[in-house]
Amino acid sequence: MEFFRFKRDLPFMKYALIFNVISALTFLVAVGALAYNGLHFGIDFKGGTVAELHFNKTADVAQVRTSVETLNTGEAFVQNFGSPTEVLVRLPIVQNISNAQMGEKLFSAICGPSRPLNESKNACGEGVEKIELKRVEFVGGQVGRELFESGALALLLVIAGIMMYLAIRFEWRFAVAAIIANLHDVVIILGLFALFGWEFNLPVLAACLAILGYSVNESVVIADRVRENFRKMRKASVDEVIDNAITSTISRTIITHGSTQIMVLAMLLFGGETLHYFALALTIGICFGIYSSVLVMAPLIRWLGVSRENLVKAEGPPKDPLEAEKILA
Amino acid sequence: MNRYPLWKYAIMIVAMAIGLLYTVPNFFPQVPAVQVSTNKPNVKLDNALLGRVESTLKTAGVPVGYSALDPTGVHIRFQGGDTVTQLKARDALLKELNQGVADGTGSYIIALTNESTVPKWMQSMNALPMFLGLDLRGGVHFLMQVDMKGALDRAADRNMQDIRSLLREKRVSYGGVSKSGETLVVQFSDAAERDKAQVAITTSNTDLLLREEGSGGDLRLVVTLKEEAKKKLADAAIEQNQKVLNNRINALGLTEPIIQRQGVDRIVIQVPGASDPARLKDVIGRTGTLEFRHVEAHGGKNASQLEAAKNGSVPFGLELLTDRQGEQILVRKQPIITGERISSAEPAFDGQNNQPIVRVSTDGQGARILREHTSQNIKERMAIVLIEKGKAEVITAPTTQSELGAQFQISGNMTTRETSDIALLIRSGSIAAPMEIVEERTVGPSLGAENIERGFDSVKWGFAALAAFIVVYYMVMGLISAFALAVNLLLLVAILSMLQATLTLPGIAAIALTLGMAIDANVLIMERIREELRAGAKPQEAISAGFDRAWATILDSNITTLIAGIALFAFGSGPVKGFAVVHCLGILTSMFSAVFFARGIVNLVYGARKKLEKISIGTIWRPDEVVTKPATLDAQ
Numbered sequence: 001m002e003f004f005r006f007k008r009d010l011p012f013m014k015y016a017l018i019f020n021v022i023s024a025l026t027f028l029v030a031v032g033a034l035a036y037n038g039l040h041f042g043i044d045f046k047g048g049t050v051a052e053l054h055f056n057k058t059a060d061v062a063q064v065r066t067s068v069e070t071l072n073t074g075e076a077f078v079q080n081f082g083s084p085t086e087v088l089v090r091l092p093i094v095q096n097i098s099n100a101q102m103g104e105k106l107f108s109a110i111c112g113p114s115r116p117l118n119e120s121k122n123a124c125g126e127g128v129e130k131i132e133l134k135r136v137e138f139v140g141g142q143v144g145r146e147l148f149e150s151g152a153l154a155l156l157l158v159i160a161g162i163m164m165y166l167a168i169r170f171e172w173r174f175a176v177a178a179i180i181a182n183l184h185d186v187v188i189i190l191g192l193f194a195l196f197g198w199e200f201n202l203p204v205l206a207a208c209l210a211i212l213g214y215s216v217n218e219s220v221v222i223a224d225r226v227r228e229n230f231r232k233m234r235k236a237s238v239d240e241v242i243d244n245a246i247t248s249t250i251s252r253t254i255i256t257h258g259s260t261q262i263m264v265l266a267m268l269l270f271g272g273e274t275l276h277y278f279a280l281a282l283t284i285g286i287c288f289g290i291y292s293s294v295l296v297m298a299p300l301i302r303w304l305g306v307s308r309e310n311l312v313k314a315e316g317p318p319k320d321p322l323e324a325e326k327i328l329a
Numbered sequence: 330m331n332r333y334p335l336w337k338y339a340i341m342i343v344a345m346a347i348g349l350l351y352t353v354p355n356f357f358p359q360v361p362a363v364q365v366s367t368n369k370p371n372v373k374l375d376n377a378l379l380g381r382v383e384s385t386l387k388t389a390g391v392p393v394g395y396s397a398l399d400p401t402g403v404h405i406r407f408q409g410g411d412t413v414t415q416l417k418a419r420d421a422l423l424k425e426l427n428q429g430v431a432d433g434t435g436s437y438i439i440a441l442t443n444e445s446t447v448p449k450w451m452q453s454m455n456a457l458p459m460f461l462g463l464d465l466r467g468g469v470h471f472l473m474q475v476d477m478k479g480a481l482d483r484a485a486d487r488n489m490q491d492i493r494s495l496l497r498e499k500r501v502s503y504g505g506v507s508k509s510g511e512t513l514v515v516q517f518s519d520a521a522e523r524d525k526a527q528v529a530i531t532t533s534n535t536d537l538l539l540r541e542e543g544s545g546g547d548l549r550l551v552v553t554l555k556e557e558a559k560k561k562l563a564d565a566a567i568e569q570n571q572k573v574l575n576n577r578i579n580a581l582g583l584t585e586p587i588i589q590r591q592g593v594d595r596i597v598i599q600v601p602g603a604s605d606p607a608r609l610k611d612v613i614g615r616t617g618t619l620e621f622r623h624v625e626a627h628g629g630k631n632a633s634q635l636e637a638a639k640n641g642s643v644p645f646g647l648e649l650l651t652d653r654q655g656e657q658i659l660v661r662k663q664p665i666i667t668g669e670r671i672s673s674a675e676p677a678f679d680g681q682n683n684q685p686i687v688r689v690s691t692d693g694q695g696a697r698i699l700r701e702h703t704s705q706n707i708k709e710r711m712a713i714v715l716i717e718k719g720k721a722e723v724i725t726a727p728t729t730q731s732e733l734g735a736q737f738q739i740s741g742n743m744t745t746r747e748t749s750d751i752a753l754l755i756r757s758g759s760i761a762a763p764m765e766i767v768e769e770r771t772v773g774p775s776l777g778a779e780n781i782e783r784g785f786d787s788v789k790w791g792f793a794a795l796a797a798f799i800v801v802y803y804m805v806m807g808l809i810s811a812f813a814l815a816v817n818l819l820l821l822v823a824i825l826s827m828l829q830a831t832l833t834l835p836g837i838a839a840i841a842l843t844l845g846m847a848i849d850a851n852v853l854i855m856e857r858i859r860e861e862l863r864a865g866a867k868p869q870e871a872i873s874a875g876f877d878r879a880w881a882t883i884l885d886s887n888i889t890t891l892i893a894g895i896a897l898f899a900f901g902s903g904p905v906k907g908f909a910v911v912h913c914l915g916i917l918t919s920m921f922s923a924v925f926f927a928r929g930i931v932n933l934v935y936g937a938r939k940k941l942e943k944i945s946i947g948t949i950w951r952p953d954e955v956v957t958k959p960a961t962l963d964a965q
Binding site: 104133135136139140142150153154155169203205206209221224248252255258259260263267270272274 | 606610767768770771772773780783787790792798835841842844845848856860882885886887888889895897899901905912948950
């Protein structure tokens with residue numbers, strides 16, 4: 001089987017300007033959504049209490065909401081979680097009370113007087129009336145801020161690390177282009193999370209960072225080819241060199257991303273609610289990862305003025321026999 | 330050219346064997362068990378205990394399937410292995426070994442555990458299953474913040490009392506000691522007295538920093554803690570709190586609790602499989618402080634003052650409290666000693682009349698203060714007060730029978746239940762600084778089981794779909810890639826098991842994601858081989874060149890992924906760290922399996938054939954002109 005049958009190099013660079021305009025627009029939309037809606041931070045970063053409840057019958061969300069409102073915590077989310085018998089309640093941090101006890105208070109409010117709590121206080125009621133407390137999480141405000149800060153720090157470290165590596169391995173123009181292209185992916189993930197109000201939590205942040213590292217792969221593969229082509233195609237223009245590099249790697253790019261997406265899809269389908277947003281972030285990242293490596297990074301290296309001189313000359317004489325063979329060929 | 334020397338095949342076989350050996354333990358089920366251990370230094374875990382445990386269970390009619398003694402204690406598993414038998418065994422052992430006392434004050438800790446059924450020979454090679462994270466097996470995670478300001482504040486309180494009694498003892502005349510925050514100010518009217526006080530204080534406590542202030546008749550001595558003393562105090566406070574938490578949690582007889590210091594002022598508590606998180610929280614959340622206070626008035630003393638207080642006129646410096654029997658007493662607000670001075674409290678029996686008592690020990694300073702106080706107050710009552718969230722509760726208010734010292738006992742009409750309660754409360758009261766829960770994650774066991782299933786399903790179906798695709802697309806070479814991917818999974822799980830890593834749901838997600846990404850290396854190689862074939866290379870040459878040329882790219886792309894993984898590990902917390910560990914290890918194993926292992930199998934399949942005409946690698950589609958030559962004119 002072979003999906004990719006290109007008779008000639010696809011003229012990506014001819015349409016570079018169009019792609020750049022499209023990228024800029026999506027980027028602006030994402031930034032706009034981020035600025036306007038803001039990220040919907042989960043309790044990991046914002047602090048608060050989350051409780052997951054299992055009902056033995058279809059849960060009456062409205063009633064749960066009424067019970068939760070008696071706690072007077074201000075903004076509270078009550079929603080179905082994956083199935084009609086599961087309910088997720090999310091409460092913000094409330095000033096002046098012991099938030100660590102919020103989970104218990106919440107559960108006894110939802111159980112109400114008609115369903116007596118069991119001894120371990122993690123279930124109440126009998127038979128179809130039974131409610132089970134499956135999960136309680138509480139994160140204090142300070143801890144949330146710290147998790148946020150260390151997350152931001154991790155992001156910066158990844159960016160710096162990757163740029164440094166690319167600058168050493170190739171050249172600063174590649175480093176700049178690759179990092180812009182891949183940050184573009186991350187910004188779009190964040191933008192979509194802001195636009196649709198999806199919960200941004202620790203696993204989603206992990207997904208963003210994993211995507212950043214993963215997407216750069218594509219840029220590396222293309223950059224590798226560009227350099228190789230500059231050596232081999234001595235008479236070709238910069239555009240032709242880039243077009244050829246993209247065309248000859250696109251098959252690999254799409255198959256690799258497709259394979260990763262198969263795995264992520266399995267997570268999306270079977271992973272349940274806990275992995276849902278994680279898998280969603282990865283999906284967006286993988287789809288835009290293809291686009292950004294091919295259609296954002298490549299035009300960028302051209303705008304930054306990459307040329308045969310600053311790539312091949314900087315290399316010096318090739319040392320290993322394989323490289324030498326390539327140049328002689 | 331596509332031949333591996335024998336030692337390379339040997340490495341492959343050894344890697345597979347080790348991979349299998351360390352992966353397999355994860356598939357042995359965990360069965361309910363009981364573990365008998367101790368936290369008392371004078372109690373021995375020996376064969377006599379093992380025999381005693383075995384005979385007790387035999388008498389109780391519990392079918393013992395397996396029993397063993399190791400340095401961690403006696404381990405018992407059951408025939409049939411259900412939780413009902415487990416509970417029955419626990420109760421029988423509690424009765425026999427601890428006289429039915431279940432609060433951890435007995436000689437032994439009898440804990441319900443789950444033990445792995447991995448065979449002995451595997452265990453002896455450290456082939457053990459991975460730890461499951463709380464999100465997979467259910468359990469409780471707490472992060473406690475220790476209030477250092479509170480600890481320093483209390484230290485200042487303690488120093489204030491010490492200075493008062495010291496100056497009295499040395500007959501130094503002073504105007505009074507006052508406290509603002511962590512700073513103490515001692516008033517003097519005479520410089521000579523101040524000098525005397527300064528000498529007395531510095532010799533009795535080297536941790537204090539003294540500064541002279543004021544002039545004329547208004548002389549002051551400002552007392553603060555030295556910086557290094559503050560640090561020492563903070564460390565000691567955390568350590569003390571950790572110890573207290575340890576005692577309290579162990580008293581509940583729970584499995585493998587983890588109590589660790591995190592950063593400067595935090596303590597992490599993790600208890601996997603806790604079936605009763607509410608009780609655990611209650612126990613660790615008891616952040617009260619304990620005070621021994623003088624009773625000013627009770628039914629048999631200063632009754633009129635007590636009556637007046639009941640009617641609302643409580644004198645300054647006193648407090649009206651109710652003890653456990655419902656009797657109201659009037660106590661001083663100023664404590665004689667506080668809980669930090671208590672080093673232990675245990676229920677026991679009086680040697681003479683066999684009455685249940687509580688035996689209490691204090692540290693040197695505490696003994697000195699108590700001796701001084703009680704010598705002047707024999708036959709007076711002293712209240713032991715637990716203060717929680719600003720509310721004072723009298724645990725007991727016994728009458729002082731004699732001068733107390735470093736060790737004394739509380740006796741009088743108590744049941745064993747009461748003495749063990751009081752002992753537990755006195756010990757619990759001795760935390761050094763207030764704590765607060767700042768993060769809590771409680772996962773019920775049912776959700777844990779669901780999460781395992783979900784994670785497992787994701788990996789299973791993802792892997793199946795991926796393998797199917799790769800086989801259809803690359804044929805035999807795809808099959809080899811799929812096999813290499815399976816080896817990757819095997820090695821990854823084996824390494825995680827060897828490291829005894831904790832597997833979490835994000836960790837399983839990372840396994841799935843890593844497999845999805847790992848196929849990248851195989852795809853790179855296959856595409857290179859196809860390209861070589863397209864360019865007209867001979868099959869053997871194409872294989873060799875494909876693997877060699879793809880290697881540089883594989884290395885490059887994995888390094889960037891590794892950078893992200895390491896950053897996640899360095900700055901991630903909890904579940905994200907687990908994700909990062911798996912991610913990084915997966916990258917390393919994927920390089921081994923996709924490049925070294927897959928090459929080995931390709932060599933095995935194709936390498937020996939001298940006249941190889943064709944490789945089964947799917948369609949090699951050839952355009953009219955050769956692709957590697959740029960189509961310059963067409964692009965214009």
